[in-house]
Amino acid sequence: MNTATNSPKAQVPDVAAQITFAMRTMGVAPIPRNYELFYEAYIGSNPTLTRELAALGSRATQEELDQLGEVHFGSHQNRVVDSAHSKILTELEALLRLLKQEQTSLESYNKLLAETHTRITSKNSTSADILRNAIAILSKATGETMAHGEQTVEQFSQKSQEMDQVRRELDEYKRIANTDSLTRIANRRAFDERLATIFDGVSKPLTALVLADIDNFKKINDAYGHPVGDKILATVANVIKANVRKDCFVARTGGEEFAIIIDGNTSDEVQQICERVRVALETTPFKNSKTGVNYGPITISLGFCMAGDAEDAGELYAKADIALYCAKNSGRNRTKLYEDGMKKDFTKSWLIYRR
Template identity: 35%
Template sequence: MDHASTAFDIAERVYATCRRLGIPPTPENYLLWYTHCSGDHPALSRMIRLLEENGDPLGPERCRELYERFFLRSDMERTVARCGARLEQLMREVEEQLQGAGRRNEEACDRIAALGGRIARDGDPGEICRLAGRLLGEAKRVAAELRMLSGQMHAKAAEVATLRSSLEQARREAEQDPLTGLANRKAYERRLRELARESMETGRLLSLVVVDIDHFKSFNDMYGHKVGDAVLRVVAEVLRRHVRQDDLVARYGGEEFVLLLADAGLDAALAVAERIREEVGARHLRDRRTGRDLGRLTISAGVAEYRPGEPLEELFRRADAALYEAKRTGRNRVVAETEVSAPDAAPLP
């Protein structure tokens, strides 16, 4: 049997399974059951067989749990999936409540209109008084219905706000380096795209600084990873103090950091990088537990200015080449892209 025939056969089994279990063939459910039926995920299939043997119902909620467990790779993805599913459910609930309230209000309005017509036609004071009482009752029922609907809408709005907060928290955590608390490479790349687009549209200046801790590997090997992590946090804190609201400082990877400086040309960015280098170099490191003198820490930095319209990789390449030049010529230096004359190469440790 060829690949296409096999895929169609598996797809038919998936749809038959969804009908049998009473679950909708959403993309998530289809992926779950296609993977099981194809035998591509033994751990998933073992779990499904175990649930079936134990008589556990494989309904929509259980399928969602299996999808999150076997297909979502991170807490952020699980949060997004849960919030998305709940938002979809909330939208259905709101639509049903509004439709139901609309029908009931239309029926109440028809009854009120009919009572109003009878009052206008009837001349008997007693009958008019009775009809007025019924009219008042209908008005009260409509008012109660609206109050109940308003309360439901407020509750839904509060839950949506909570879900939005959860999604925003997940986004922040996905773009944060857990060790230093700085932005991570993903956040850097997103912000770089934003600032580069703005630079092309408005002419706003933008510069990139690439910072690397000198001899960090040797330092880490000599004093241990815990001390190395502490050093990374110290440097991160210094960098954080030198950025403004529209700037971004991120841990690019290992002992390398990047700064995106908005409204800063090459000279301004060089001045920022030099102040950072001086502040880091003035730090005298000591092990708090043992009191051991760890010496002084230094950094090297390369600086480049964005040229509107150029590939973003080219901006980083020039700043990284300047960083290499700083390393090659002695470290503990800040070098501008205009000072680079040596061929590009990987930075020294």
């Protein structure tokens, strides 16, 4: 579950390259809907999809891939995005028309002001005529312009409300797209986005990336089946969430792997948080109330690295992964902080070929 590397920074796993290579190896066309299938299989958030995709073999037809995509994703996502895109274009076009109308109205008003100025400065009119004409023209022009302005403001308000509704629809779509359907926490897609923000130009030495992995999870799945494994994954996610601050970012990054991003704590404090999670999980009962079967104890290994010890997100992930490997390799059910000199020559197979 770890990534082969002699230099963590130089050989951080390129997910896109690995997925593209796998698609090319299997003779799959590199189109977006196929990439989405392989991406979900890679991150392991949907074990059933992973198994079914692997079962198609090395020469899956496009029809088979589309059928698999329809079963697991349907066409809802594309409909949501296409609908929102269409609505946004419509509302923007309407706003541009309003702006053009407002510009035309103001241009007419400016012409009337210029005409009034001409009449006021004319030497051929009496003072009374000048005043009367000026008042008449300005009153009419100002009244029409104000009425038009009020109408424009009202229309702008309506369009803004409609566009805000589109924004809310897209926010909800993004929330769903970034949520792991099994554990109801953030998924790998959301994690990748959040990880990238750690190095956004602002120094964050008190930010930590924690990677966690359920110990011997494959044995649990083999012994009790995937339905039990799925329930254990959901429970582990709940235990992690319950034992970190609400502002900590928690995600399932694939299979039995989880990640936590903690802001504003020293390495000693992060160690304490990790230990709290580990002990809480170790003491959580995993028992079938109907059959009496005890699935536990369930333990977890954790590795973490402070952002101040990495130059970018890729190096931070690689070092946290190395610390996790060392926690696993030294006996499991423990927490390790990344330190220079930790073992680096380990390998990580791509999920779809490992299962």
